[in-house]
Amino acid sequence: MSGQRPSVIVVGGGIGGLFTANALISQGLTVSVYEQAPELGEVGAGVYLTPNSVRHLERVGLGPAVEEWGARVGFNSHYFRDDGAPIAPVQVTDSAGWNATFGMHRADFVDFLARALPPGVVHTGHKAIGFEQNGDKAKVIFANGASAEADVVIAADGIHSELRQFVVPPAKPVFHGSVAYRGTVPHDKFPDWPTDRWQMWLGKGRHFLVFPLRAGKLINYVGFVPADAEMKESWSAPGDPDVLRAEFAGWDPRIGKLLALVDKTFRWALYDREPLPVWSKGRLSLLGDAAHPMLPHLGQGANQSIEDGMALATILGNTDARHVPAALMAYEGLRRERVAQVQRGARENGLRYDTFSGDVVKRDAEITAHAQFRMKLYDHDVVPEAKAAAAALV
Numbered sequence: 001m002s003g004q005r006p007s008v009i010v011v012g013g014g015i016g017g018l019f020t021a022n023a024l025i026s027q028g029l030t031v032s033v034y035e036q037a038p039e040l041g042e043v044g045a046g047v048y049l050t051p052n053s054v055r056h057l058e059r060v061g062l063g064p065a066v067e068e069w070g071a072r073v074g075f076n077s078h079y080f081r082d083d084g085a086p087i088a089p090v091q092v093t094d095s096a097g098w099n100a101t102f103g104m105h106r107a108d109f110v111d112f113l114a115r116a117l118p119p120g121v122v123h124t125g126h127k128a129i130g131f132e133q134n135g136d137k138a139k140v141i142f143a144n145g146a147s148a149e150a151d152v153v154i155a156a157d158g159i160h161s162e163l164r165q166f167v168v169p170p171a172k173p174v175f176h177g178s179v180a181y182r183g184t185v186p187h188d189k190f191p192d193w194p195t196d197r198w199q200m201w202l203g204k205g206r207h208f209l210v211f212p213l214r215a216g217k218l219i220n221y222v223g224f225v226p227a228d229a230e231m232k233e234s235w236s237a238p239g240d241p242d243v244l245r246a247e248f249a250g251w252d253p254r255i256g257k258l259l260a261l262v263d264k265t266f267r268w269a270l271y272d273r274e275p276l277p278v279w280s281k282g283r284l285s286l287l288g289d290a291a292h293p294m295l296p297h298l299g300q301g302a303n304q305s306i307e308d309g310m311a312l313a314t315i316l317g318n319t320d321a322r323h324v325p326a327a328l329m330a331y332e333g334l335r336r337e338r339v340a341q342v343q344r345g346a347r348e349n350g351l352r353y354d355t356f357s358g359d360v361v362k363r364d365a366e367i368t369a370h371a372q373f374r375m376k377l378y379d380h381d382v383v384p385e386a387k388a389a390a391a392a393l394v
Helices: 017-027 050-061 063-069 107-117 241-245 255-260 300-316 321-353 360-379 382-393
Strands: 007-011 030-034 045-051 078-081 087-089 102-105 128-133 137-142 147-150 152-155 174-186 198-202 206-213 217-224 235-239 265-272 283-288
Touching: 007 017, 007 137, 007 147, 007 360, 017 030, 017 050, 017 107, 017 300, 030 147, 045 050, 045 107, 045 206, 045 217, 045 300, 050 063, 050 107, 050 300, 050 360, 063 102, 063 107, 078 147, 078 360, 087 360, 102 107, 128 147, 128 152, 137 382, 174 255, 174 321, 217 241, 217 255, 235 241, 241 255, 265 321, 300 382, 321 382
Parallel strands: 007 030, 007 152, 078 198, 102 206, 152 283
Antiparallel strands: 045 102, 078 087, 128 137, 137 147, 174 217, 174 265, 198 206, 206 217, 235 265
16 A cells, blocks of 8 residues: 555444444544534443454454453353243354353443543534535534544444435435333342343243343343334433333243333334445445444344444555545445345344244244354454455555
């Protein structure tokens, strides 16, 4: 590579944006992150990390933080019917047997991703409202009157991205008729609950997931139920614990005992988008939920944004500023079909979980067979492909 290395603006200070900044810096690039909130942070509760993203966190030096703040999900993980009858083990390794699956509190994750960045990289209180570019530079305009210019702009600003409209025509997210109740219970309130496993109970039209966070100090639960009416996508819409308890009344007694301890819960409506035909325009490209919001039924939203960030950093780290538009097209070409498959897989898995066909025996057989899909998903390593894509640009 010859010529000036590209400077990068990342819009969005969530998991995808902050990981991408870490990955770009690991490639020696200059990065600035702009976040609309007055301070970094996450509400909500748990995120599930799987081997296909943990290998990249390790690559940029964040493996020890994952070990410290996460809770490893081990081989006793299992699927159950709603009455507690076992269905099948959960796949928690890649095909090599690497057990790099962790429950992670979103707030912890954002915190250590941000702390790993050099001082002055992250700028809060900057809501992007406009974008301009010419052949050489791209500029973001913010609601506070400021603007910033770089060789590349990456929109990592979520499902309601302000910058997506500068790449593709506006479109509404797709609502899937379900709501997730989310929250945590301190483990010391239920010391008999195992903290070494991911457990899911499946019933008609609803399912219930539990996995550990914060080295086992917290029990993370998610109850997926039908929605009566479309509600605004949110991490933090308050929910009624009594309504949540009623949704799972009569299920495995373990769920009732756990939910008896819940005094606060949040509702999250389930939206995604149809796969986009294009992610990039000139010196602007989309990443994470701005490009491919997905349902949570494969636990891959954060993991795919981390794959995006690693692919992007690998390509841009081997590109000069003149070739940025071609580099962004190479990034998009590497990622679009992969994440479209995961988006479709998440939709299909949600229907499977909630026995949409009504055939529980068929569902249980599919759940058992699904381990092969998970292994293939977790085996994926975007770096060799990204290096090859970058080499082809030279």
